[in-house]
Amino acid sequence: MVRVLHRWPGLVAALLLSILALSGAALSVFPTAERLSAPQPVAGQTVAELASLVLARHPGLEEIRRSPSGRITAWWFDGGKPGSAVIDPATGADVGPADPNPTKRWLTTLHRSLFLDDAGRLVMASGAAAMLVLALSGAALVARRNGGWTRWFARLRGPGAGRLHVAIARIAVPGLMLSASTALWMTASTFDLLPDGGLRPPAPAAVSSETGLSPSQMAALRDVPVDSFRKLGFPYAGDAQDVFTLSTDAGTGLVDQGTGRLLSWADPTPWQRMSETIYMLHTGQGAAVLGLILGLMALAVPVMGATGALIWVAGRRGRPVLRDNAPAARARTVILVGSEGGSTWGFAATLARALREAGQSVHVAPMSGFDPAHHPCAERFLILAATYGEGAAPASAKGFLDRLARLTKVPAAPLAVLGFGDRSFPAFCAFAAEVEATARAMGWASLLPLDMVDRQSPQEFARWGRALGDALGITLELDHRPGRPAAESLTLATRRDLGAEVQAPTAILRFALPKASLWARLTGRGLARFQAGDLLGILPEGSSIPRFYSLASGSRDGFAEIVVRRLPGGLCSGQLMSLQPGDRVQAFLRRNPDFHAGRDRAPLILIGAGTGIGPLVGFIRANDRRRPMHLFFGMRHPGSDFLYREDLSRWRAEGRLSRLVTAVSRGERPGYVQDALRAEAVQVAALLAGGARVMVCGGRDMAKGVAQALDEILLPVGLTPAMLKAEGRYVEDLY
The missing domain is CATH 1.20.120 (Four Helix Bundle (Hemerythrin (Met), subunit A))
Structure with a gap:
């Protein structure tokens, strides 16, 4: 709400x-501007003195007013014609027009x-x-x-x-x-x-009916310094019953024009003081x-x-237009979606369409906005949740578990949770599993046991749909056909091949960027604006499921660069490795904001092995400010797969890279990147104790070894990798 x-x-x-x-x-x-330009009164000057100076120049004086900025303005009649001016209080002379600034x-x-x-x-x-x-x-x-x-x-x-x-x-x-x-x-x-906050002093019981007394002789005016007065209204010429009206910071009073005596007074009310404030x-x-x-x-x-x-525009990307979405307050079935890149929304749309065809009223919404009070008629909740990174909530599910934990009472309608992920990752559907465990621990009734869909499999989704239909007593066939993400055509400009000698063929592929429209540049659509560490989604021929590669460049570099290793049986990597300059691929951008170098000056410890060096060299390439960057890079053999060797040497000479430490797994003294960290333990511990950040990119086994090494290295300084992660000083991009 x-x-x-x-x-x-x-x-x-x-x-x-x-x-x-x-x-x-x-x-x-x-x-x-008014305060700086306003003429200042003489020290200790009173209203009596000011009124006498101005009256001497303008006998038909009607009012003198002091603004909060200190500027003093007078109004008068001269020969039946009105006049006004800004006044120098020290002399009573006119110094400028009283008309407001036209601007x-x-x-x-x-x-x-x-x-x-x-x-x-x-x-x-x-x-x-x-x-x-x-x-x-x-x-x-x-x-x-x-x-x-x-x-x-x-x-x-x-x-x-x-x-x-x-x-x-x-x-x-x-x-x-x-x-x-x-x-x-x-x-x-x-x-x-x-209520009207104006001050009205009580009418005086009697006035002297005398006239002609100079303001300089009036005791009531001699007691008021110019710095505290607001307005002095003069009596109407020839009317012996009229009086002076004096307004100050302390209140408003009426002054006899013949004797100069204060006839009545009104203090500001609390309401008026509040209005003025x-x-x-x-x-x-x-x-x-x-x-x-x-x-x-x-x-x-x-x-x-x-x-x-x-x-808002970014939040709408990847989310299908739900034209028949039932109002939240009247829906019998509520589908909550946790999606990072948008694909889970497509599955939710397929499910919602099938349920509506079976006669159900369905409301689809992001998990991040979950509130049971919005769904008083719900008879069931269905959660479709992807997992981000190492078990974290995806973009549209941020805060869901916190909201769930704050509930004093779970909904009476039962819950079914379906996870989406890739079984090759250790954290397969970890977020969905955490949602399921938290809900069950709080006593939320189960409609179906936790189930999972591997690699966006339409067959596994259809199988779960049939189980859901059985639980609801309806026939439910989910025929999901993944839509291809909106992509652009990229042309390969250059390629550099390495790794053949160590049976790990790898290529650095540089693509020319298509010309971006003004609207794309303003909104960040397409490939108009990106940073190293963002992901380039490649759509291989014959598949609607994209593969993602970390970008080794930013849009300011004028090209999109990725590092690809051929995987045995890999559809996308095989197609990419066969590209020649001039060939095209279909690609799109997925932002990865949690793996950006940022703009602060804290030193960076960059750790990667193999193709994991991609985004790390992107950070170094963009390091125009010469921020301290320390790269630990693991390879198989320096003569075969030392990626970016010449570039790294040049960037060190330019000051973009502070230090390069390599680990070689094949040779006379084999070692891995975690061993290189241990060899530099004193320097690494000192950097991290001084506020440095760690950024790790590469395989999960490598990342596990790095975490163990850092655990040992940080022990003497009282830190742990977990503490650094909690502070946002240890981030990973793993595959």
Whole structure:
């Protein structure tokens, strides 16, 4: 619910909020400009002295007013003609016109009403309400993402747009809450929806009916310093019953024009003080520095609008359009989907379609938004969950287990969990298994035992569908036909072949990038924008199931480069290894934000073997800032499969690579990359104790050996690989 409250006001009102924020940011500059340019009074100058100086120059004086910025303005009549000017309080002389700055007046009208009078004020008030909802819901989402309010400034992970969105929000949200809530207060006051906060001193019992006393002789005015007064209204010429009206920070009073005596006084009420404070907080008048800070925070709104839209677009990628999705509150069958690349959504769509044809009402939703309260009519829950990495939740299932653990009561409707994965990986369907175990431990009734689908097998999915149909008492045939991901044609530009002498034929394949449209560059679609460590999905001929390869380059390099080793019987690797320059493949991008080098200055310890060097050399290639990078690389024989040998030598000379340590598994002194780490134990421990990060890429057996070696190396400094992983300082990309 919080995510929905955050998403739709932002998407629907993005343009209005940007106008509101940008105009407000521009207006925040004027209070400071006025304060810096306003002539200052003489030290200790009183209102009596100021009024006498101005009155001497303008006998028809009607009012003197001091703004919160300190600027003093006077209004008068001279020969029946009105006049006004900004006043130098030290001399009483005119120093400039009193008319508002035309730019400020234009911006103010735009900001308050879009030049549409009262209707425009209501529109802008709705924008302020949307901003308040966005700020409150955004704060809740930031706290949820970071693991609680106490971790508000915890380290951020994930795609660049998401990290930028949250990083800005963590700073700007308090200011946006303040600006939006004060704007709503002021709008309510404008439409008389709040009590009148004006001060009205009681009418005096009697006045002297005398005239002609100079302001400099009035005791009530001699007691008020210029720095604390707000307004002095003069009596109407020739009316002996009229009085001076004096407003100060302390209140408002009436002064006899003949005697200078204070006739009556009214202190500000708490309501008026609150109204004045809210006006100050919103406009910056009287708090110029605060106004500038709020103006800077307002500049974050269009940036967060753009990044928020990119996050939404990215979240929709790979998710099928569910045209017949039943409302959540009325659905009898609820399908919850945990997907990383989008393929599990396709299986969910097939399942939903078959259930609808069998007469079921079905609602499909991401696991990340799970809330039993949304599904009061549910008779069964079906979870289709992929696994990310080493048993982690996929993108659309983030936070599901936390939500489940917080439930005080599990749903009465039974649950069936189906996992999707690759049986060749040790963590095959590990996330689905964890969901199943957690649900059973909490007492959630089972509709079917946990089942798993290997390598997106349509046959295994159909088998599970028949079991589900038996449990529901219906015939259910799931004929799933995986759709091919939207791909682009890449042309092989160059290739470098290695490894034949050690029976491990390997190639470094460099593809030319297709020309990207402006829209693709702005939204990051296709191959317009990527980093080393992202994944290139290759669609082999004769298969709809892609194979993924870590990119050894970024889009700034102007090409897409991967390292491929021919696997016995490998469909995709065999086709790639047969490519010649000019040949084409169908490919698409899958982002892998958890395996990016990042932009901080912390040293990197890069560990890889064989083709696992791919993304690591991509990090080194892009290291323009000469960040300390230490590469540990394992190979079979330096004369055969020393990948990127010449490049690494050049990058060391350029300062992009700080140190290179190699391990050779075949030769006089065979060893593996974990042995190389042990040989450099003192240096590695010192780097990690000083804040370095570890990035491992390659086979799972290699990664297991690396973790064991680091466990030994870190023991003397009181660290463990598990501790580094919890801090985000140990990441792996394994195959």
